[in-house]
Every structure is written in structure tokens, then in C-alpha cells.
Amino acid sequence: ETGVTQSPTHLIKTRGQQVTLRCSSQSGHNTVSWYQQALGQGPQFIFQYYREEENGRGNFPPRFSGLQFPNYSSELNVNALELDDSALYLCASSRSGGGADTQYFGPGTRLTVL
């Protein structure tokens, strides 16, 4: 069983640019959640996708957007990058997204905005 994978591992962008991060969910999982983890902080929930629809969103501006594909992989897009967007971006997949559901996290993508 393949775990959650994310690409790329590291990324450097400049302020104002756009970035796309990718996540492949674990086999059998139809829900993907994205998190932003600043250095020394706990992960902050960005949004969740269930069967290709966004079904939960944290306190992030609209320039953070996402997609989920029919194979349940997902993308996180961030437009108009700001310096504060520098962080580790984590994705997690789960079977159904319910309250008792276990999330399986990928290793993350480290984004640096200069």
C-alpha cells in the first residue's frame, strides 16, 4: 500500500509569483486535507476536499485554492505569494473525512518565498 506522497520536496519562489503543490492520496482514500505549518508552529488547516468538492475551509484568503481529481489526488494553488507564505505545506488523506477518521500525512513540501 503506497502512502501519501507530495511533490516537490522543496520549492523557492519570489513574492508575487504563483505556486502549485501536488499530493497523491493513499490507496482507498477519497478525502484530502491541506495544512500550512510555519516554523515552530502547529499545522493550520487550509481546506479539505471530499470526492472532488471542497467541504471545509480554514481561515485562509481566496488566493489559496485547490483541486481534487477523479483519482483523489489533489493540488494546492497559491497566488500572489507573500513572504509569510513561507512554510511547510502538508497534505493528509483519509477514508471519508468524518470526525473519527484517521488522517495519513505526507512528508510535506517546504516552500520558501523570497
Added chain:
Amino acid sequence: DAKTTQPNSMESNEEEPVHLPCNHSTISGTDYIHWYRQLPSQGPEYVIHGLTSNVNNRMASLAIAEDRKSSTLILHRATLRDAAVYYCILRLNTGNQFYFGTGTSLTVIP
């Protein structure tokens, strides 16, 4: 406003029990309590979760207060591999959101 509150750090001797506390005073009746841990340069790893009753699994035990406003993660015998940041999380039924706390950094002393 913080959904969960945890001590920043704790220490334990190897093979001793560890009790990691968490306060979540704003919890509502349908919110789940989850615990995950994170090693350096890795994504968080599931430890345990519960709703109202105490829970046990092969990794740990979760004790939930009767009013559900606090919980305690119990590692029965700490090993060096248990050194990590432990996060207490509320999974809100409204909005399907996971709220991570700031985490407790656990140091295990050989």
C-alpha cells in the same frame, strides 16, 4: 482564539509513564479529540482519538474528562523513539476542520 492548550515541553525518563495534558474548554458535543505526533522533518503521525469515553490502543491511552474540556494522552512506558512533538487536536463537526494546538515537545531521557 486557541482551541486547544498544551504545555510547550515535557521531559520523561525512559520506561516511565508520561501524561501529556490538553485543555479544550470550547469543545462541543460532536467534536472529536485527536492526538498526533510529529518527528523532525516528517509529517504528523496518528496516535489516538476519542469522543467521550477513554480509549486504548497499542500506542497509547486517551483519558477524557467527564465534561470533555480536557484530555490526557498517556504513554505507558516512554522509549527514546517516543521523543516528538505531540499535538492535541479538535476535529470540529462544523466545517470539517482540524484544529491543531501548539504542541508539546516531549524529551525522553535515557
